[in-house]
Amino acid sequence: MYPGTHALTNPDRPALIMTATGEVVTYGDLEDRSRRIANWLSDAGLRVGDVVGLLSDNSSWVFEIYWATQRSGLYLMPINYRLSASEVDYMLENSGAAALFVGRGAVETVSRLGAHPKLKRRVCLHEELAGYDSYNQILKSARTDAPSSQPRGADMLYSSGTTGRPKGVKHALPQRDVSEAGDTMVQMFSSSFGFDENTIYLSPAPLYHAAPLRTCATVQALGGTALVMDKFDAEAALAAVQDYKVTHSQWVPTMFVRMLKLPESVRHQYDVSSLKVAIHSAAPCPAEIKQEMxxxxxxxxxxxxxxxxxxxxxxxxxxxWLKKPGSVGRAVLGKIHICDEEGNELPAGETGVIYFEREKMPFIYHDEPEKTQAAQHPAHPYWTAVGDIGRVDADGNLFLTDRKAFMIISGGVNIYPQEIENVLVVHPSIADVAVIGIPDPDMGEQVKAVVQLTPGIEDSDSLAQEIIAFVKARVASYKAPRSVDFVPEVPRSQTGKLMKQELRKRYWPEKTA
Structure with a gap:
């Protein structure tokens, strides 16, 4: 399914609403504009399998371009508009992008981009820019006839790069028309979360990340309405739920923390009773935070x-979850295997690398065969891992431990930072926290807590000792931080993932950071 299906039956239904401005894009609008852009891309020489870059903030045209590529057999590559020019250059070069659409906030960045001779067309979405086609002019002049062929495209997102240089995640193009059923996300979200044509879905996260982009597209494929915030704000999100009678939403744990830390009088002035489903993902949620939610x-x-x-x-x-606090559930896609470093499968309850078994290889890392192979099990090529560590109980419930790359080894003992972060995030003086390993001449590594304090709280040596004692009272003392550093802000991506590589650079020699 795709929006054109619903444009035929409900052309005036809102496919997208921007909550900051109230801008509405109907299914009729989305079909017309995506068709025009698809025709323009074809006339510009793009063919099935080519890559289209999108460097933009959260805007309505994101989905006009998304569906234009998806009905043209193209890969859409959303790019974080906050990246440096050199980082954008890498993605454009590595992907071999044939076209680039640029939105607000990225004009200064693109002025410093390299030549990129493979780029056939560059388009500016909101203003005139030298060397770039005008998006508005394209919409006015492009052909409006329906393409004779509409092969389904895919997205090509680059990993966040929290543990190294980003990798282009590439899936094989579906061998079917865009109007035909078969999308994994549509199947998963309709069956697991009840998404349908009546869904009013709130998306408070950046659209250049996988979950927000794919979930909004899923809502549109099913004929619902996607509400997109420019950026997350705790009170504004609650107001959107109330004002638009939101039925479904998706969050990351840091958003829960920020909403819970609003004053009680603010939190409870908003009616959230329309919510049927509130999904969270992207990072493990501390048990106490989830219980409060x-x-x-x-x-x-x-x-x-x-x-x-x-x-x-x-x-x-x-x-x-209330029966099994901390679990992320049972598999609905793929079969889980927990393995040790050598690839030996471990019994229930033991911690190891998380593999999912599929009937075929579900992805590759674009132009990175070695990294693709590293994600595969040494004996089972269709078992793949992305670097997470966890355990499965006797009932098949998965419990996440941490990222393999973030594990601290102190005196030969494995320490998982996520466990300590889950303790610290509920401390009343802490707004955000990251736990990392830093060099230790005797133990190899020692545990350090990097803390962002709640506004109005002053850092001090006594507070640092209080924080360490807070951890020791709740987990084994050897896991507690040996030291605490206070920082103005803990670095996170806009989807809430800790950017630990940035922190580690401050404490480790350059060659080992």
């Missing part, structure tokens, strides 16, 4: 664990 919103919280690679997926609802 369930107490506030009711047992409507659902969690899924997956990745940009979509090599597998687990799902768990509130009622099951």
């Amino acid at each position: 369930i107490q506030w919103w009711g047992p409507i919280l659902w969690e899924y664990y997956s990745s940009t690679e979509m090599n597998g997926m687990t799902v768990i609802g509130s009622e099951e």
